[in-house]
Structures are given as structure tokens and as C-alpha cells.
Amino acid sequence: MTHSLNAAVIGLGSMGWGAAISLLRAGVPTTGVDIASQVLQRFQAEGGRSASTPAEAAAEADVIFVFVVNADQTEQVLFGPNGAVANARAGTVFLLCVTMPPSASIALCDRLTASGMQPIDAPVSGGSVKAMAGEMSIMASGDPKAFERAAPALEAITSKVFRLGNTPGMGSQVKMINQLLAGVHIAATAEALTLGAKIGIDLQQLYDVICECAGSSWMFENRGAHIVAGDYTPHSAVDIFVKDLGIVASEAEEAGCRTPLTAASLALFHQASAAGFGREDDSAVAKVLAASANVSLPGVSTAKKAKLHKPDQDNLERNKLGQRIQTPPANKKIFQMTLMRQRPLCQKPLGQTLDISAGPLPPAKAHLINHNAPLIRSFHDTGKTDTDQRAFCHKAAALGVIRSPTAR
Numbered sequence: 253m254t255h256s257l258n259a260a261v262i263g264l265g266s267m268g269w270g271a272a273i274s275l276l277r278a279g280v281p282t283t284g285v286d287i288a289s290q291v292l293q294r295f296q297a298e299g300g301r302s303a304s305t306p307a308e309a310a311a312e313a314d315v316i317f318v319f320v321v322n323a324d325q326t327e328q329v330l331f332g333p334n335g336a337v338a339n340a341r342a343g344t345v346f347l348l349c350v351t352m353p354p355s356a357s358i359a360l361c362d363r364l365t366a367s368g369m370q371p372i373d374a375p376v377s378g379g380s381v382k383a384m385a386g387e388m389s390i391m392a393s394g395d396p397k398a399f400e401r402a403a404p405a406l407e408a409i410t411s412k413v414f415r416l417g418n419t420p421g422m423g424s425q426v427k428m429i430n431q432l433l434a435g436v437h438i439a440a441t442a443e444a445l446t447l448g449a450k451i452g453i454d455l456q457q458l459y460d461v462i463c464e465c466a467g468s469s470w471m472f473e474n475r476g477a478h479i480v481a482g483d484y485t486p487h488s489a490v491d492i493f494v495k496d497l498g499i500v501a502s503e504a505e506e507a508g509c510r511t512p513l514t515a516a517s518l519a520l521f522h523q524a525s526a527a528g529f530g531r532e533d534d535s536a537v538a539k540v541l542a543a544s545a546n547v548s549l550p551g552v553s554t555a556k557k558a559k560l561h562k563p564d565q566d567n568l569e570r571n572k573l574g575q576r577i578q579t580p581p582a583n584k585k586i587f588q589m590t591l592m593r594q595r596p597l598c599q600k601p602l603g604q605t606l607d608i609s610a611g612p613l614p615p616a617k618a619h620l621i622n623h624n625a626p627l628i629r630s631f632h633d634t635g636k637t638d639t640d641q642r643a644f645c646h647k648a649a650a651l652g653v654i655r656s657p658t659a660r
Contacts, residue, residue, distance in 0.1 A: 259283070259405050260313035262306050262329050262336065264291045266487065267349070267376060268319030270383025271409045276300055277386065278408035283309045285329075305334035315345045315405045322495060323356035331363065342368040345402045349376045349390070351431060351492075353499050354424040361394070361420035370398035373420035375427035378411075379474075380487045387411040391430070393422040428503060431496040432514055435534075437471035438493065439517040442538035444472075445479050450547045455480045475535040482551020484533040491530040493521045 257280055261272040264286040275282040276299050283301040285308075286292055292302035303309035306329045310316060316336055320326055326348060330337050336346075346369050348357060361371035372394035382388050386409050392399070393416045399406070406413055416422040444467075448458045459480045462468050478484060497518040504511040520537050527543075529536040542549045 257281075257314050257404050258312050260285065260303070260306075260309040260316045260336075261319060262309065262316065263319035263321075263325075264288075264295060265319060266380035267383045267388070268317070269295075270380055270385075271317055271319060271349070271376075271388070272300060273298060273384060274386035274409045275405060278404075280405055280408055283313065285309045306330070306336035307334045307339040310336035310340040310344065313340065313344060315347065315402045316340065317347045317349055317405075317409075319349050322350065323352040323360070326350050326352065326356075326360055330360065337364065337367050337369065340369060343370060343401075345370045345372065345398045347372045347374040347390075347392075347402065347406075348420075349374050351375050351427055351496050351499070352424060353503055354421045354428065357424040358421040370395055370401065371420060372398050372402065373423035375423055377427070377430055382411070383409070390414065391416060391423045391426040393417040393420055428496075428500055431493070432500045432511070434471055435493045435497045435500075435521065436513045436517045437469045438475050438534050439520050439537055441469075441472045441476050442479065442520075442535060442541055445476060446538055446541040446545055446547060446549065449542070449549055450545050455550065475533075478533055478535040479538045480550060482549065484529075484536045484539075484551065486531060486533045488534045489531050490521055490524045490534050490536055493534050494518070494525050494530070497521060 259275050259280050260283045261268050261275070262285045264272060264284050268284075268286075269291070272282050272284050272295060281301070283303050284292060284295040285303050285306050286295075296302050318326055318329060320329055329335060330346070340346075346364050348360060348371065350357075352375075357373045361373055364371035372392050374390050374392040374394070376383075376388045376390050378388040388410050389412045390406065390410050391414050395418060399413075399415065414423075414426070416426055444462070445455055445458065449455055459476050462476070463473050497514055500514050501511060501518055504514065520540060521534075523540045524530070524532075524537045527540055529539055538549055539552050542552055
């Protein structure tokens with residue numbers, strides 16, 4: 253069956269690829285956009301059409317799914333050079349399937365509405381396996397007319413669409429809470445199985461027992477199986493949770509809500525990313541715990557554990573939660589950054605200035621600095637002018653943070 257609806261998918265990563273293939277499987281003509289030419293070739297081989305830019309893909313699309321990494325990339329594929337909005341027909345439905353701060357989602361959806369489009373705040377859950385099966389869950393909010401028009405495409409890629417309201421923002425808020433729970437459960441799973449290995453319990457037996465007991469969770473059953481098998485093939489990735497838990501920490505701090513479990517889990521994901529596991533499955537946080545406990549896990553050799561590097565202690569300060577903050581050497585002048593809290597670049601900074609040579613910082617601010625220390629140091633050392641500021645921000649945004657250097 254072929255639908256009269258035409259779809260486009262911007263970003264053919266693990267989730268976008270599954271969505272695009274599911275659309276083709278359901279008979280929805282679909283155009284894919286991705287920066288990797290080999291991915292586009294694969295998509296053409298599956299029967300899809302490819303486009304070199306979002307603008308090209310938008311020309312014939314009735315429904316456009318956006319599956320990129322963060323708010324800044326979303327802004328770029330929508331409103332940047334060769335962005336989709338400039339070439340889309342009035343009334344085109346845009347589904348923003350990106351985990352981003354709710355404030356960023358609202359701002360982008362407002363701009364889409366002002367441009368004559370129909371936006372849906374539509375972050376997804378389920379991982380690459382469910383995406384390929386067309387069984388993702390979508391936490392969505394937006395105009396009912398947009399949902400009606402997009403219904404055949406949504407049916408093709410989801411097992412459940414949670415309609416959370418008629419205005420954007422609620423979808424991203426609920427997804428943020430989902431990611432809080434998911435990240436904490438992954439960290440707890442890694443900790444439980446590492447402890448089990450350390451005290452001599454057979455991991456397969458431990459896993460089988462817990463799956464039938466009250467301590468289990470969906471994440472324990474799913475990610476625990478990865479750890480027991482020693483298989484860290486990325487169906488999701490460590491760096492995804494560095495970004496997502498960073499959003500939770502930042503938004504919670506702004507709301508005045510303590511999130512100590514988020515802070516502890518975020519610190520663990522930071523350690524795994526810094527150890528070189530950022531692109532491995534998110535269950536690879538177990539490798540960090542195993543290294544610190546001097547215990548072997550399946551698929552993690554002693555040689556691999558030995559590669560876990562320790563940062564230069566002379567160039568580190570630790571805040572009260574143990575998160576690492578890299579600082580310039582003493583002979584460098586203080587470097588300051590203006591925090592933008594992952595807002596689109598078109599918005600004004602919030603005006604909070606961070607001094608990374610200062611003492612203990614709140615968890616969210618420590619996250620923002622720690623995750624971008626190499627970029628910060630590079631900017632500080634090279635003394636780039638404001639003409640390079642936007643490129644710098646895009647690099648930082650690729651890691652899930654958007655910030656702008658202040659005057660030096």
C-alpha cells in the first residue's frame with residue numbers, strides 16, 4: 253500500500269534510520285537527509301529517496317521528522333543555510349523527535365508556527381531496536397490538526413503516541429523525566445552487577461534472579477543483559493546520557509529542585525565518556541566501575557581496563573560531588589564563559605558567568621564546563637576572535653551544550 257502522504261526524515265542515525273525504514277515498510281514515500289553519503293546510499297538501496305540538504309527534502313514533504321542530536325542542530329536544519337523551513341510548503345507538519353530542553357523545544361516550535369508550519373514537540377523512546385520495528389513510543393504535544401495530518405506516518409513508526417497537550421513543551425518535559433529514570437537505572441544496573449561480580453556471584457544467575465524480583469526494571473533487564481554478555485554494541489550510547497542527564501540537571505537547578513541521583517549518575521557517565529567509552533553502549537558505564545573495583549566483567553579484559561586513564565591531577569579541581577572540572581594553569585588569565593543553557597543561538601544568554609578557576613560549582617554548571625573542557629582550553633589558548641564564536645558554539649553544541657564566550 254502506498255500513501256499519498258510524503259515524508260522526510262532529517263538525520264538517519266540509529267533512531268532516524270529505524271523511523272525512515274518503518275515509513276518505507278508502511279508504503280509512505282520517504283526522503284532521507286544525512287551528512288554521511290554512505291548512509292544515503294544505503295537508504296536508496298532500501299527504496300528511499302535521498303536529499304543532500306534539508307531544504308531539498310522539504311520541497312515535496314507533507315510531514316518532516318527531525319532526528320538530530322540537540323537543540324542547536326535542530327535550529328540549523330530548520331532555519332540555517334539550506335534549512336527545511338525556507339523550502340517547505342505552508343502547513344507542513346514538523347515533528348521534532350529530539351531530546352532537548354523544554355524551553356528550546358517551545359522556542360523552536362514557536363518559530364515554526366510563525367513561519368506557517370504545524371510543529372509537534374515529539375521526543376521518542378525505545379532505542380534502535382524498537383525504531384527498526386516501528387514500535388517507538390512518542391511523547392508528543394501540539395495542535396490536534398497537526399496530529400491528524402501526520403497520523404499515517406505516526407502509525408508507521410510507533411506502537412504508542414502519548415498525546416500530552418495542544419501546545420509544545422509538555423512532550424519534552426515528560427521525555428526529560430523519562431531520561432532521568434533511564435539514566436539512573438542504567439547506572440544502578442551497572443553498579444549492582446559490578447558489585448555482584450566483585451563478591452563472587454555468577455552474573456548470569458544474578459541477572460536471572462533479579463529479573464524475577466522487585467529490584468528489576470526495564471533498564472535492568474535490557475542493559476543488564478548487555479553487561480552479562482559483555483556486548484557493548486551501541487543501541488544507545490554513553491554520550492547520549494551525558495547530554496540528556498545534563499539537561500535534567502540544568503533544568504532541575506533552574507526549577508529549584510534537588511536531583512542528587514541524577515548528579516551521581518551524570519558523574520558516572522562523564523567518567524565513562526572521558527575514559528573513551530562515549531560511543532559505546534550506555535551500559536559501558538559498568539567498565540568504569542569495574543576498573544575502580546579491580547574486577548573483571550565479561551568482555552572487559554585486564555588490558556582494556558588498564559587503558560582507563562586518570563586525568564592530570566595538577567590541572568583538576570573537584571567539586572563536592574566529585575565531578576571533574578578542568579582549569580587553566582595558574583599562569584593563564586581567568587577564562588570566563590557565558591552560560592546559555594542549551595538555548596538556541598538566536599536567544600540572548602542568561603547572563604550567568606562561570607569562572608572555571610573558581611571553587612566548587614553546582615552540578616549542572618560543573619557538567620557544562622567539564623564536558624567541554626578541551627574546547628574551552630582551545631579557545632582560551634588560541635585567542636580566537638568573535639568571528640570564530642559561532643563555529644565554537646556549534647562544536648560545543650554537538651556535545652549537547654550551547655555557550656558563548658564573553659569578552660576577553
